[in-house]
Amino acid sequence: MADDSPESAPPGIDPSTPTFARVYDYFLGGKDNFAADREVADMVMQLVPEAPVVAQGNRVAIGRAVTYMARDLGIDQFLDIGSGLPTSSNVHQFAREGNPAAKVVYVDNDPIVLVHGRALLTEDGVATFIQGDLYEPAKIFSDPALTGMLDLSRPVGVVLAAIIHHVPDERDPAGVVRGLLEFLPAGSHVILTHLHDAGNDPRVEEAKRILQSGLGGSYFRHSAEIERFMDGLTILEPGVANVTEWRPDGPAGPLEHPLHTQMVAVFGRKD
Numbered sequence: 001m002a003d004d005s006p007e008s009a010p011p012g013i014d015p016s017t018p019t020f021a022r023v024y025d026y027f028l029g030g031k032d033n034f035a036a037d038r039e040v041a042d043m044v045m046q047l048v049p050e051a052p053v054v055a056q057g058n059r060v061a062i063g064r065a066v067t068y069m070a071r072d073l074g075i076d077q078f079l080d081i082g083s084g085l086p087t088s089s090n091v092h093q094f095a096r097e098g099n100p101a102a103k104v105v106y107v108d109n110d111p112i113v114l115v116h117g118r119a120l121l122t123e124d125g126v127a128t129f130i131q132g133d134l135y136e137p138a139k140i141f142s143d144p145a146l147t148g149m150l151d152l153s154r155p156v157g158v159v160l161a162a163i164i165h166h167v168p169d170e171r172d173p174a175g176v177v178r179g180l181l182e183f184l185p186a187g188s189h190v191i192l193t194h195l196h197d198a199g200n201d202p203r204v205e206e207a208k209r210i211l212q213s214g215l216g217g218s219y220f221r222h223s224a225e226i227e228r229f230m231d232g233l234t235i236l237e238p239g240v241a242n243v244t245e246w247r248p249d250g251p252a253g254p255l256e257h258p259l260h261t262q263m264v265a266v267f268g269r270k271d
């Protein structure tokens with residue numbers, strides 16, 4: 001368990017207000033979270049005990065997509081926006097499994113992610129970390145840490161995992177994705193994962209309420225809406241699919257569970 005005394009929080013970090021990154025870290029069994037984060041996560045888990053399995057399933061899909069891009073498509077540079085706190089397998093590890101020369105730029109707007117990310121995810125010439133906001137793509141793409149690592153005239157593998165479901169309809173999630181694509185050359189690929197409302201799980205409404213009141217801004221959406229966020233990309237097989245069913249012959253083991261419908265993945269190419 002993390003030490004929750006206020007002194008244990010890194011400077012500039014408010015341990016009393018839960019954040020997406022820290023609640024998600026707790027679901028994944030991480031230690032970079034505080035009592036306020038665990039309170040929200042525990043409420044969700046009382047209702048949806050398999051929430052941690054859904055988060056793990058999300059990591060499995062990310063791993064499959066990144067390894068596929070690196071190994072089978074020859075992509076050797078990646079951008080992970082809303083990377084979250086370092087976990088047991090991170091995007092640069094998946095990427096380098098597929099291509100030992102792969103490089104990764106991590107972006108997140110939560111300051112605690114910056115602190116732990118810089119300490120753990122930054123490897124000289126392999127991975128770097130920048131604090132950036134999804135809503136400010138021009139700033140992300142002109143950051144010297146990014147331009148020093150990625151060659152934007154060559155295809156980039158983009159990871160938008162469990163982040164677009166934090167974008168409310170009023171902020172135009174499809175437009176946010178489109179805004180990022182403008183900076184990427186043809187041949188770039190995007191893996192997007194998203195909380196899913198399959199319309200058949202009565203607990204989703206309550207889970208939405210808990211997340212909204214504890215954290216704000218977490219939206220479960222239907223498959224058709226999620227597919228629209230990929231407008232401008234050619235959607236590749238198998239379309240919008242449960243995270244554990246997304247190309248299941250890739251790396252990582254099965255995490256079969258009926259409620260994996262709560263998180264889906266979709267993969268596309270910019271032509």
Ligand SMILES: C[S@@+](CC[C@H](N)C(=O)[O-])C[C@H]1O[C@@H](n2cnc3c(N)ncnc32)[C@H](O)[C@@H]1O
Pocket residue numbers: 020021024058059062081082083084085107108109110113132133134135160161162163166
């Ligand atoms: C649920 S976590 C997902 C972590 C990781 N991508 C994964 O799927 O395993 C969502 C992450 O998105 C980050 N995030 C949310 N809104 C963001 C924004 N506007 N700009 C950058 N990062 C953001 C949060 O800080 C958090 O770390």
